[in-house]
Amino acid sequence: MNFSSKLIEEAVNAFASLPSIGKKTALRLVLHLINQDKEVTGQFAEAIVKMREHIKHCEICHNISDLAVCEICSDARRDRSVVCVVEGIRDVMAIEDTSQFRGLYHVLGGVISPIEGIGPSDLYIDALMQRIQKGEIKEVIMAISPTIEGDTTIFYLSKKLKDMKVKVSTIARGVSFGGELEYADELTLGRSIVARVPYRINE
Amino acid sequence: MTTKIINQKKSLFLNLEKLILTNFKNYTSERVNFSPTLNAIVGKNGMGKTNLLDAIYYLCMSKSNFSGNDRNVVQKTHDFFRLEGQFKRKEKKEKIVVKVIPGKQKIIERNGTAYSKLADHIGLFPVVIIAPDDTSLVTEGSEARRRFLDNTLSQSDPNYLTQLMRYNKVIRQRNAALKNMAIQHRFNATLIKTYDQQLLEPAALIFEKRKSFLEKIDPIFNEFYQKIAAHQETVQFNYKSKLIENSLEELLEENLEKDRILQRTTAGIHKDDLAFHLDNSPLKQFASQGQIKSFVLALKLAQFDFLKKIKNTSPILLLDDIFDKLDSSRVKQLLDLLLKNDFGQIFITDTHETRVEEIVKDLKIGYKKMEIKDGQCID
Numbered sequence: 001m002n003f004s005s006k007l008i009e010e011a012v013n014a015f016a017s018l019p020s021i022g023k024k025t026a027l028r029l030v031l032h033l034i035n036q037d038k039e040v041t042g043q044f045a046e047a048i049v050k051m052r053e054h055i056k057h058c059e060i061c062h063n064i065s066d067l068a069v070c071e072i073c074s075d076a077r078r079d080r081s082v083v084c085v086v087e088g089i090r091d092v093m094a095i096e097d098t099s100q101f102r103g104l105y106h107v108l109g110g111v112i113s114p115i116e117g118i119g120p121s122d123l124y125i126d127a128l129m130q131r132i133q134k135g136e137i138k139e140v141i142m143a144i145s146p147t148i149e150g151d152t153t154i155f156y157l158s159k160k161l162k163d164m165k166v167k168v169s170t171i172a173r174g175v176s177f178g179g180e181l182e183y184a185d186e187l188t189l190g191r192s193i194v195a196r197v198p199y200r201i202n203e
Numbered sequence: 204m205t206t207k208i209i210n211q212k213k214s215l216f217l218n219l220e221k222l223i224l225t226n227f228k229n230y231t232s233e234r235v236n237f238s239p240t241l242n243a244i245v246g247k248n249g250m251g252k253t254n255l256l257d258a259i260y261y262l263c264m265s266k267s268n269f270s271g272n273d274r275n276v277v278q279k280t281h282d283f284f285r286l287e288g289q290f291k292r293k294e295k296k297e298k299i300v301v302k303v304i305p306g307k308q309k310i311i312e313r314n315g316t317a318y319s320k321l322a323d324h325i326g327l328f329p330v331v332i333i334a335p336d337d338t339s340l341v342t343e344g345s346e347a348r349r350r351f352l353d354n355t356l357s358q359s360d361p362n363y364l365t366q367l368m369r370y371n372k373v374i375r376q377r378n379a380a381l382k383n384m385a386i387q388h389r390f391n392a393t394l395i396k397t398y399d400q401q402l403l404e405p406a407a408l409i410f411e412k413r414k415s416f417l418e419k420i421d422p423i424f425n426e427f428y429q430k431i432a433a434h435q436e437t438v439q440f441n442y443k444s445k446l447i448e449n450s451l452e453e454l455l456e457e458n459l460e461k462d463r464i465l466q467r468t469t470a471g472i473h474k475d476d477l478a479f480h481l482d483n484s485p486l487k488q489f490a491s492q493g494q495i496k497s498f499v500l501a502l503k504l505a506q507f508d509f510l511k512k513i514k515n516t517s518p519i520l521l522l523d524d525i526f527d528k529l530d531s532s533r534v535k536q537l538l539d540l541l542l543k544n545d546f547g548q549i550f551i552t553d554t555h556e557t558r559v560e561e562i563v564k565d566l567k568i569g570y571k572k573m574e575i576k577d578g579q580c581i582d
Contacts, residue, residue, distance in 0.1 A: 112394070113376065114376055114377075114379035114380035114382075114383050115375060115376055115379040117383065119380070119383055119384075119387075119391070119394070120391060120393075120394055121389075148369060148372050148373060148376070148401070149376070151401060152373075152376065152397055152398065152401060155397040155400055155401060156393060156394055156397045159393050159396065159397060160393065186361070186362070187365065
């Protein structure tokens with residue numbers, strides 16, 4: 001792509017360095033900004049710089065946060081006896097969107113994968129142990145992807161938690177809502193049959 | 204008794220009707236039509252007879268039988284290859300298309316829809332290839348023999364392939380963990396134990412499947428050998444796995460110190476092997492070239508028979524340079540045996556122009572001869 005202006009070229013390259021944005025989309029965004037008031041661009045740039053400058057990781061759960069302790073951890077209405085262990089902050093957002101969970105979170109920062117150089121000490125596992133040792137937590141829910149590395153992480157954590165007085169559970173795995181059985185993959189369907197649940201009639 | 208070898212139940216037919224090759228090895232652009240029964244592919248050495256068989260194999264197994272790297276499959280000076288196979292399977296037409304850009308992408312489509320996992324394709328179009336380099340089963344290391352087991356069982360049982368991939372992935376993670384721990388001088392026993400636990404389930408399943416497969420093919424294998432070799436010697440194979448005597452849990456524990464030093468997992472089903480014997484002596488040291496050839500041929504035919512029974516479909520049979528293994532009269536006897544028993548679609552390559560024809564003449568079956576010259580097919 002040829003640019004008539006060095007300034008535009010630099011701005012396009014900056015946008016294009018972001019995930020899922022190609023050169024053409026980047027150019028469209030840049031041209032859009034040129035047509036806006038200067039103020040708009042100023043606010044836009046300021047929002048990004050401010051965000052990057054002040055964003056923190058929560059001291060307790062390692063979720064992303066504006067303050068030293070995040071909104072979830074500092075919310076007195078939440079159930080402090082249940083902790084949901086997740087890989088990353090996007091999982092926190094996904095579970096929050098369900099409005100089905102009123103406990104606290106613990107973000108590990110990934111899953112154990114020695115091939116990629118990630119061992120247990122590279123994750124916030126010790127921090128989780130310390131939280132549990134304080135005694136307030138009664139149940140740990142593992143909400144980790146059902147991949148081989150996810151399974152390793154769940155296995156590993158359960159071993160570490162064995163001697164602590166907490167209940168360990170994992171989120172259910174099975175056929176998705178609105179899905180049809182014949183289209184479920186064999187592994188999922190097989191697991192769903194093995195790990196079936198008693199049927200309750202709500203009266 | 205041939206009736207004992209192949210069950211009489213009419214199996215569902217699988218055959219390749221048409222093959223279209225683009226930039227595949229020495230084929231730039233070629234279309235070939237096949238007979239549903241016997242296809243004789245003749246031509247001089249280096250003309251592309253084996254490549255044609257490999258194209259059929261690729262459509263069924265999503266990889267080449269001869270080269271692990273697709274860069275060696277694509278025609279030189281081109282950056283992609285494409286294969287299209289028009290099959291008939293369970294009385295329905297099926298179109299399989301393979302599109303590969305080496306190092307970039309491999310797409311396999313079944314009736315216009317691309318697979319999200321290539322593993323889902325394996326086993327739908329069963330295939331057995333018999334080629335001169337099969338003797339590597341005897342002469343080479345244990346990896347060749349495990350590949351034989353995995354090739355058969357992946358085709359017969361989709362869960363086998365899933366579990367094998369799972370097992371291999373955990374082994375790679377465990378080995379990486381051992382290596383990282385050695386570099387950092389910090390051993391984490393809990394993590395290694397975690398991997399051990401994760402290996403148990405897939406290992407147990409793979410072990411059971413391998414064992415049961417070998418038990419099932421044992422009698423057929425012997426019958427085939429007697430027929431092909433017409434010798435009086437007895438042949439046998441034994442499954443060699445440490446899991447026969449110990450549980451994997453014990454083995455991993457016993458070998459932990461060794462694993463830590465070598466920084467890799469030294470025991471498990473990834474070390475399984477087969478021991479081949481001729482009259483109770485190791486085959487490799489005591490058998491003649493001819494006996495080794497007959498042995499691997501019988502083994503491959505037993506594989507064919509096993510897949511046929513499990514799938515209730517005759518796999519496509521690719522016989523590459525079969526005359527290298529057997530003389531004309533034996534090939535005749537073999538074809539007689541194969542064709543009389545509902546053997547499905549067969550492809551034979553030969554350098555001799557009329558040899559297959561002469562053999563087939565008395566058998567009264569449908570047959571097509573095609574000549575291959577420099578990557579082109581002359582009907």
